[in-house]
Amino acid sequence: GVRLTVEIPGGTRVLEAERLFLTVGKRPETRGLGLAAAGITLGPGGFPTVSDRMETSVPGIFAVGDLARPPMIAHKAYREGILAAEAVAGRPTRWSHQAMPMVIYTEPELASVGLTREQAEASGLQVREVRFPYAALGRAHANRVTEGFVKLVAEEETGRLLGCHAAGYASGEFIGEVALALEMGATVRDLAETIHPHPTFSELLQEVAFLWLGEPLHVSQSMAHVRRSG
Structure with missing residues (x-):
């Protein structure tokens, strides 16, 4: 086996x-592709610089996928x-890079889309982040997979x-x-008031949305793990 010591807040x-x-x-x-000979500009990491249309610095030559830019994932x-x-x-x-979902297929899975609280605050936004536990979801108990959580980040005022x-x-x-x-510019209220089938794991989104709004369905507000800007 392997033993790894990691530093965490408050100790190891x-x-x-x-x-x-x-x-x-x-x-x-990119070796052997002749990008430099073609006059294509390369950016950090050796990726060809591309426009919003995926066109390189040379008109008429396009780059997509792993060659173009991170993240290197199939759906991108x-x-x-x-x-x-x-x-x-x-x-x-038209394409919004902010709405690019990322999944790490470990056990348990890790999934992410949009901004983290730290990224949103760095861009000058006042935000609220709320976390909902898998352990409060009926379907998670039915499948005996109660470890985990969902975090929702949204603009505080709107x-x-x-x-x-x-x-x-x-x-x-x-x-x-x-x-x-x-992609559609939805609010937390939009997500909360969307009917989700029961019992499914998709209900986690509705649950965390209601929790963000201060209207929890199946947990107490004290379980929200709220983090605000400032």
């Missing part, structure tokens, strides 16, 4: 596991391929959704709903 913690997986990152494989590559094809066809294109981050079973299956909400 020892983690034990069978294996330790080091994620050292990735970089684009699909969307960029469509974006480039639409640009070549002369169609108007309730505009800014981000959602989850650690728990099947979190990657419902994070796409928040991506849609972000």
